[in-house]
Amino acid sequence: MDKFLTQLPGLVDEIKSLKEIIITNIVLIGQTPAPTFKEKKRSKIFRERLAEFQVDEVTTDGYRNPIGIVRGADSSKPPIFVLAHLDTFYEGDQILNYTIKENTITGAGILDNSIGVGVIASLPLIFKKLDLQFESDIVLAGTIQSLGKGNLRGVRHLLKTWPTPIRGGICVEGIELGRLNYYSDGMIRGEIACSISDERNLLTDYTPNAIIILNEVINEIMNLKTSQRPRSRIVIGKMTGGANHGKIAPEANLGFEIRSDSYKIVKKLYGEIRDVVEGMSHENEVDLNIKTISNLRASRLKYNHPLVKHSAAVIEALGIKPVSRPTESALSIFLSHKIPAVTLGITYGENRYFENATMEIEPMYQGIAQIIGVLKAIDSGVCDEQQLA
Amino acid sequence: MNNNWLEENTFHYSDFKDLNRLVEEKAKKNLKISLCLPTLNEEKTIAKEIIILKSELMTRYPLLDEIIVVDSGSTDKTTEIARAYGADVYLATEILPRLEQFKGKGENLWKALYITKGDIIIYLDADIKNIHHRFAYGLLGPLLLNDHIKFVKAFYDRPIAIGKNKMRPTGGGRVTELVIRPLFSLFFPDLTQLIQPLSGEYAGFREVFERIPFPIGYGVETSMNMDIYEKWGLEVMAQVDLDRRIHRNQDTKALGRMAFTILRTFINRKIRLGLIDLKDELFDEMIQYNLVNNKYQPNIFKIEDHERPPIIEIPEYREKFKIDQERLRNLQEA
Numbered sequence: 001m002d003k004f005l006t007q008l009p010g011l012v013d014e015i016k017s018l019k020e021i022i023i024t025n026i027v028l029i030g031q032t033p034a035p036t037f038k039e040k041k042r043s044k045i046f047r048e049r050l051a052e053f054q055v056d057e058v059t060t061d062g063y064r065n066p067i068g069i070v071r072g073a074d075s076s077k078p079p080i081f082v083l084a085h086l087d088t089f090y091e092g093d094q095i096l097n098y099t100i101k102e103n104t105i106t107g108a109g110i111l112d113n114s115i116g117v118g119v120i121a122s123l124p125l126i127f128k129k130l131d132l133q134f135e136s137d138i139v140l141a142g143t144i145q146s147l148g149k150g151n152l153r154g155v156r157h158l159l160k161t162w163p164t165p166i167r168g169g170i171c172v173e174g175i176e177l178g179r180l181n182y183y184s185d186g187m188i189r190g191e192i193a194c195s196i197s198d199e200r201n202l203l204t205d206y207t208p209n210a211i212i213i214l215n216e217v218i219n220e221i222m223n224l225k226t227s228q229r230p231r232s233r234i235v236i237g238k239m240t241g242g243a244n245h246g247k248i249a250p251e252a253n254l255g256f257e258i259r260s261d262s263y264k265i266v267k268k269l270y271g272e273i274r275d276v277v278e279g280m281s282h283e284n285e286v287d288l289n290i291k292t293i294s295n296l297r298a299s300r301l302k303y304n305h306p307l308v309k310h311s312a313a314v315i316e317a318l319g320i321k322p323v324s325r326p327t328e329s330a331l332s333i334f335l336s337h338k339i340p341a342v343t344l345g346i347t348y349g350e351n352r353y354f355e356n357a358t359m360e361i362e363p364m365y366q367g368i369a370q371i372i373g374v375l376k377a378i379d380s381g382v383c384d385e386q387q388l389a
Numbered sequence: 390m391n392n393n394w395l396e397e398n399t400f401h402y403s404d405f406k407d408l409n410r411l412v413e414e415k416a417k418k419n420l421k422i423s424l425c426l427p428t429l430n431e432e433k434t435i436a437k438e439i440i441i442l443k444s445e446l447m448t449r450y451p452l453l454d455e456i457i458v459v460d461s462g463s464t465d466k467t468t469e470i471a472r473a474y475g476a477d478v479y480l481a482t483e484i485l486p487r488l489e490q491f492k493g494k495g496e497n498l499w500k501a502l503y504i505t506k507g508d509i510i511i512y513l514d515a516d517i518k519n520i521h522h523r524f525a526y527g528l529l530g531p532l533l534l535n536d537h538i539k540f541v542k543a544f545y546d547r548p549i550a551i552g553k554n555k556m557r558p559t560g561g562g563r564v565t566e567l568v569i570r571p572l573f574s575l576f577f578p579d580l581t582q583l584i585q586p587l588s589g590e591y592a593g594f595r596e597v598f599e600r601i602p603f604p605i606g607y608g609v610e611t612s613m614n615m616d617i618y619e620k621w622g623l624e625v626m627a628q629v630d631l632d633r634r635i636h637r638n639q640d641t642k643a644l645g646r647m648a649f650t651i652l653r654t655f656i657n658r659k660i661r662l663g664l665i666d667l668k669d670e671l672f673d674e675m676i677q678y679n680l681v682n683n684k685y686q687p688n689i690f691k692i693e694d695h696e697r698p699p700i701i702e703i704p705e706y707r708e709k710f711k712i713d714q715e716r717l718r719n720l721q722e723a
Binding site: 018019020021023024027028031052097098099100101102 | 432433434436437440441443444445448449466469470473474475518519521635
């Protein structure tokens with residue numbers, strides 16, 4: 001493996017020689033809209049691209065996650081998974097138009113996660129170009145229904161129903177190059193909806209305002225105590241409501257997220273928010289409901305797990321400083337199934353959640369070399385002996 | 390009117406999805422294929438066109454032998470970007486510099502004939518936002534797989550479905566439906582079967598393009614349709630449904646100027662063919678009006694009416710492609 005690490009920087013130029021094909025994959029897949037729950041078109045083009053690059057098998061699992069399999073040399077070795085989520089936060093279903101400049105590609109959803117999906121679709125060709133063979137089968141997957149209300153259903157189903165043990169996994173995200181996620185926070189995302197019945201206008205002189213009610217809910221949430229250890233926090237991330245400037249808002253919605261490295265704390269905080277909601281609902285005589293949109297249990301690899309150590313070495317061998325933070329991605333599903341896995345970023349970018357999201361092209365080749373390095377590490381057995389914490 | 394043409398010579402790009410078959414046919418016929426992108430300030434779209442077409446139709450399937458960009462003098466980064474992604478970039482003014490210089494899309498297409506080496510030339514506009522390699526292989530398919538077809542035009546958006554129970558609305562843009570289709574209906578009913586006669590994407594054999602004149606501006610597509618039809622007949626022409634094309638939306642006044650140029654090209658063609666006789670010369674100014682401070686003010690556009698002769702008549706071209714006088718005579722007689 002050490003020898004391979006020294007060869008890794010040399011692979012970057014070879015990968016770059018396929019730049020037109022890699023960029024084409026990113027653009028053709030990325031321009032195909034894929035809002036969560038409507039990933040069918042993008043799934044089809046992902047499968048088509050994999051088939052064109054002659055992977056040994058292209059299929060979908062029982063949940064319609066598209067999958068390509070590159071067969072390994074040793075059928076006794078469990079497969080290694082490389083996956084990226086297919087769906088985008090961008091909800092439009094019109095064809096997206098990406099703009100390519102000398103060193104950038106710009107367009108909605110490019111960073112989250114057209115790069116990841118496009119790069120995975122390119123891997124079979126890159127394996128051929130670099131003359132790489134693996135002992136394990138490499139399963140290349142684009143998972144559906146990951147974001148928001150999707151609640152990682154695609155990857156949950158994929159891993160739960162896979163018929164064999166899984167040797168290890170790599171989750172591919174567009175940005176940032178250098179990220180090395182090997183632990184995930186516990187998390188609950190919830191929504192609080194307030195609606196004021198029309199009858200209130202007739203029965204009382206005072207009509208409550210849904211936005212102001214939610215504002216009071218926010219104030220109460222801000223008064224909740226979040227602990228430093230275990231680390232925990234509540235993010236008020238989204239608010240919608242009202243009809244127009246001069247009308248008392250009849251409806252409003254609040255989106256929030258609770259995170260902690262202890263899922264017990266997450267649940268405790270959620271319970272406290274639910275109490276706030278119930279109390280406010282009684283006091284103000286309004287419909288105030290709370291519901292969970294998605295949740296994750298906290299899970300982690302130890303920092304000295306061989307996969308973490310080797311992944312860090314791969315990133316450093318490419319001259320990049322690894323950065324570790326918690327993540328709320330498919331990684332947590334791998335870890336909850338006791339499958340060693342890491343999340344890696346491909347390149348740098350900006351405006352992630354906007355229509356002018358922009359990725360840098362040049363660092364991407366290092367990002368891809370890094371995936372090859374970590375794949376090789378897993379294939380050489382770094383995940384085989386150590387059990388998860 | 391040749392009623393069978395629409396059914397027999399209208400294709401869908403998916404008919405040619407088997408790219409290996411096209412590659413085999415190209416090799417069997419020993420053909421070279423060039424792709425030409427005429428540009429003027431296309432920095433937002435040029436890279437994507439070059440990358441996707443190069444990736445799919447040069448690197449993965451060896452269908453294209455070259456991608457060339459002929460630029461009219463862009464002031465943005467079009468030429469730098471095109472070069473950076475591996476296209477051969479030429480300034481129109483540097484091609485055949487002995488000749489008087491004009492500026493326009495038709496000029497670039499005409500000069501591309503001198504620069505390219507292909508037996509087949511594909512012309513694609515450089516502002517296609519949803520570029521896909523089907524734009525090129527869809528145009529190539531009919532040329533490679535049908536010996537009698539020499540020129541193929543694209544149409545988009547509202548595909549015509551031929552056959553029972555498969556009727557859908559069809560049509561072109563505003564200029565097509567308000568200007569070209571009425572004119573074709575009046576004078577060349579056969580040509581009304583071209584669903585989008587003004588589409589900017591077409592391909593054909595060099596032996597066709599080198600023997601027709603090229604207006605330098607917007608009229609190039611109109612004249613090309615008419616000249617090929619007049620010279621070789623409808624049978625050598627085909628059209629292919631490329632599904633969907635996202636392009637810039639032009640305002641009505643810009644379309645008016647386009648219509649002016651097309652009308653003039655059309656009328657000049659009719660005069661040249663001896664089909665109509667005008668007692669006076671046509672004017673060369675398009676006059677439009679704007680309301681400024683409650684007064685109508687004319688906005689006058691002088692629209693030049695230059696046209697390049699068939700490039701086979703240019704000595705430099707004949708020298709480069711080794712066409713001697715005898716062959717030229719034979720071609721002209723044919």
